[in-house]
Amino acid sequence: MIDVTAIGEPLVQFNPLEEGPLKHAPLYEKHAAGSEANVVIGVSRLGFNTAYMTKLGRDEFSKFILSTLKGEGVDVSGIKQIDGKNCGVFFVQRGYPIPGRSDVIYYRSDSAAKYFSPEDLDGKLISNSRILHVSGITPALSNSCREATLEAVRIARRGGVKISFDTNYRRKLWTEAEARQTLIEISRDCDLLLTDPDDARILMGKKVDEDPLQALDELEALGPSTIVYKLGAARGLAGLSNGEKATSLPVKVPVIDSIGAGDAVVAGFLAGYLAGDSLQRSLDIGSCCAALTVMRRGDFENLPDRSDLEKWLSAKEQGFEVDFR
Numbered sequence: 001m002i003d004v005t006a007i008g009e010p011l012v013q014f015n016p017l018e019e020g021p022l023k024h025a026p027l028y029e030k031h032a033a034g035s036e037a038n039v040v041i042g043v044s045r046l047g048f049n050t051a052y053m054t055k056l057g058r059d060e061f062s063k064f065i066l067s068t069l070k071g072e073g074v075d076v077s078g079i080k081q082i083d084g085k086n087c088g089v090f091f092v093q094r095g096y097p098i099p100g101r102s103d104v105i106y107y108r109s110d111s112a113a114k115y116f117s118p119e120d121l122d123g124k125l126i127s128n129s130r131i132l133h134v135s136g137i138t139p140a141l142s143n144s145c146r147e148a149t150l151e152a153v154r155i156a157r158r159g160g161v162k163i164s165f166d167t168n169y170r171r172k173l174w175t176e177a178e179a180r181q182t183l184i185e186i187s188r189d190c191d192l193l194l195t196d197p198d199d200a201r202i203l204m205g206k207k208v209d210e211d212p213l214q215a216l217d218e219l220e221a222l223g224p225s226t227i228v229y230k231l232g233a234a235r236g237l238a239g240l241s242n243g244e245k246a247t248s249l250p251v252k253v254p255v256i257d258s259i260g261a262g263d264a265v266v267a268g269f270l271a272g273y274l275a276g277d278s279l280q281r282s283l284d285i286g287s288c289c290a291a292l293t294v295m296r297r298g299d300f301e302n303l304p305d306r307s308d309l310e311k312w313l314s315a316k317e318q319g320f321e322v323d324f325r
């Protein structure tokens with residue numbers, strides 16, 4: 001049995017060693033990335049079985065992505081490699097023009113993953129999973145990716161597989177008007193909705209309540225029984241599960257690269273959910289994963305294993321005044 005199967009587009013990330021405009025960045029680090037790949041890697045590190053479905057090419061970057069996923073223990077039997085297309089790439093611009101914020105510049109418009117279609121879905125893999133995880137990025141890539149995402153959700157529904165959906169609206173891929181219907185459709189079908197105030201506005205067609213606990217009530221009307229509301233580095237997380245609500249305050253950490261924080265929240269929360277942890281603990285795990293991720297370049301490298309997670313959670317309880325020697 002697989003705990004979490006995800007579909008999405010893995011990407012190679014180039015992250016400059018220095019902050020500032022990319023035009024003046026001479027040196028870059030190469031990382032594997034992509035929202036849903038980050039999530040399965042995070043869940044896998046916390047001790048669960050994961051699988052990933054996508055299309056890659058046969059280029060060196062596709063080989064790099066494959067070996068990274070395998071190395072992190074992710075089942076890659078649902079990944080197809082095709083001729084003539086390459087793995088997508090993106091660059092991160094850090095700390096400019098807004099200090100502490102990162103931006104992404106994509107080179108992915110004809111990537112192999114864009115050609116993923118419903119025929120590429122491994123229905124058995126989905127039905128054999130406890131959770132199917134999808135995000136709002138995949139349906140934005142192409143019509144066939146949109147169809148594949150919706151079909152994966154239907155397969156999961158039929159098989160009683162829980163659906164986790166991170167709205168992840170990416171304005172560089174589609175307009176709000178294009179995204180809205182699809183995001184609403186998946187939100188109505190999902191069991192776990194992971195979103196933030198900007199995406200919630202798209203879903204609800206209006207600004208949601210400033211008070212996160214009220215906003216959760218508005219979002220619950222869409223249908224999901226569990227919601228994680230990502231409020232950013234200053235406000236942390238709020239969540240709802242079967243009528244119960246909780247919040248998790250963020251820990252202030254030095255931010256090197258904010259990209260990947262949202263996926264880290266999803267990975268941590270899903271790990272808590274799968275373990276049957278309380279809503280509070282699941283949110284706290286998500287919050288820990290996000291804090292660790294932003295402290296270095298790359299989306300998932302800093303995600304914890306079980307033992308580092310427990311160290312963090314106990315240190316947090318003691319106000320970080322703890323000596324592990």
Ligand code: KDG
Nearest residue numbers: 033034035137259260263299
């Ligand atoms: O959440 C991090 C992702 O944004 C990054 O890895 C790139 O998947 C990506 C995307 O489509 O923006």
